[in-house]
Amino acid sequence: MRASVDEGPRLLAHLADGPGLTRHRLRHPAPVRVGVEHLARAAEAADLRGRGGAGFPFATKLRTAARRGAVVVVNLSEGEPASQKDEVLAMRRPHLILDGAVLAARALGARRVHLVLPGDKPLVTTRMTAALAERESSDGVEWRINTADAGFVSGQSRAVLELMSGRANLPVTAWAPEAVSGHRGRPTLLSNAETYAQLASIWVHGPDPSTMLITRAGDTPAAKVLEVGIGAPWSAVLSPFELDRPVLLGGYHGAWVPGGALKGRRIADEDLAGLGARLGAGVVLPLPSGSCPVNETAQIVSYLAGQSAGRCGPCRFGLPALALAVDDAARGEGPLERIHELAAVVNRRGACAHPDGTVRLVASLQRWFGDEFLLHQRRECGYGDLAAAG
Ligand code: SF4
Numbered sequence: 001m002r003a004s005v006d007e008g009p010r011l012l013a014h015l016a017d018g019p020g021l022t023r024h025r026l027r028h029p030a031p032v033r034v035g036v037e038h039l040a041r042a043a044e045a046a047d048l049r050g051r052g053g054a055g056f057p058f059a060t061k062l063r064t065a066a067r068r069g070a071v072v073v074v075n076l077s078e079g080e081p082a083s084q085k086d087e088v089l090a091m092r093r094p095h096l097i098l099d100g101a102v103l104a105a106r107a108l109g110a111r112r113v114h115l116v117l118p119g120d121k122p123l124v125t126t127r128m129t130a131a132l133a134e135r136e137s138s139d140g141v142e143w144r145i146n147t148a149d150a151g152f153v154s155g156q157s158r159a160v161l162e163l164m165s166g167r168a169n170l171p172v173t174a175w176a177p178e179a180v181s182g183h184r185g186r187p188t189l190l191s192n193a194e195t196y197a198q199l200a201s202i203w204v205h206g207p208d209p210s211t212m213l214i215t216r217a218g219d220t221p222a223a224k225v226l227e228v229g230i231g232a233p234w235s236a237v238l239s240p241f242e243l244d245r246p247v248l249l250g251g252y253h254g255a256w257v258p259g260g261a262l263k264g265r266r267i268a269d270e271d272l273a274g275l276g277a278r279l280g281a282g283v284v285l286p287l288p289s290g291s292c293p294v295n296e297t298a299q300i301v302s303y304l305a306g307q308s309a310g311r312c313g314p315c316r317f318g319l320p321a322l323a324l325a326v327d328d329a330a331r332g333e334g335p336l337e338r339i340h341e342l343a344a345v346v347n348r349r350g351a352c353a354h355p356d357g358t359v360r361l362v363a364s365l366q367r368w369f370g371d372e373f374l375l376h377q378r379r380e381c382g383y384g385d386l387a388a389a390g
Helices: 021-027 036-045 058-065 085-092 094-108 122-135 157-164 193-205 269-275 293-306 313-330 337-346 354-377 383-389
Strands: 071-075 112-118 142-148 188-192 211-216 224-229 246-249 255-258 283-286
Touching (some): 021 094, 021 122, 036 094, 058 188, 071 157, 071 193, 085 193, 085 211, 094 112, 094 188, 112 157, 122 142, 142 157, 193 211, 246 354, 255 269, 255 354, 293 313, 313 337, 313 354, 337 354
Parallel strands (some): 071 112, 071 188, 112 142, 211 283
Antiparallel strands (some): 246 283
16 A cells, blocks of 8 residues: 555544454444435435545435345445545455445345455455455345456446446446446446445444545655545645645546635535536645646646547547647647647547546646646746745
């Protein structure tokens, strides 16, 4: 595990207890059987939203999936390379995740719970399978393990359902939400690991304080995972220096914002809407010293172009072309109009949201730091010098 961890008020509280079940049960009684509506109201009272990035209200998903043959899926495959919160949660609080999944499964009458584990993080697999062994059969559900491929799009919900059905772990077009028609056409409650951990915590401790896990990188030698109160000021996550620099919010499919625009705003999606940004899976990437937003974006778009599943033409051919256009602009070469043209060609043209997320990132750069492209053309980008002075 590469990230350092700060103790937090809920999910990351009492880390000294360790990951074992015996000490976990001293603070978290075993999940009881509870009705769907009862559990949905508890989730609503805490405004629990999916923590995998989509932010969809959990209570709505739960109610929609509440039909015969429901399946529960816990997604631990963090495809976003900048996010490490689910890995931290699995390593430090595995039973909180499993408690949340059992609560949901019992409410839905689901007999089977699927865990989707990241294939490139063997310690997570070891920890979660050890946690399942501690619980033996006391949960009254059948646990199924699935191992996801490493890859940016492998963790998408439809890619996960493909994996569970024995097909390639890649996204496909879907016409109905998975809560309506998911695994083998059955109603499927598919949520991220933090969402289930939050559910378990809310059930035992009530809705307050409402928190989220953040992975922040930047100038620290390693990423840090911390738990913050939703509505806290951004100074809880970012230093004064970082609040004067560009910040990428929401990960590689997120949006750049000027750090200064975060001053006076809270850590909450409502406060970010006017900036064109969202918290997503809680990835916060302040611009590292010695870098500039154009160069950072060029590197990320190049990475994202390489993560296309290669099935949709606009994604397969358009993203590499877009990456090349941004890279040319970063080197002060190539017309900027080319970026606009290519973004328009790939946006909303894929079977999944991969092209749209990539375009969102580029569009945010143009919105807030468009002048940087011109400075690059004149070879006057000053971020490296500014950073050295800072
Ligand atoms: S849009 Fe790209 S990543 Fe998504 S399914 Fe199509 S080819 Fe794959």
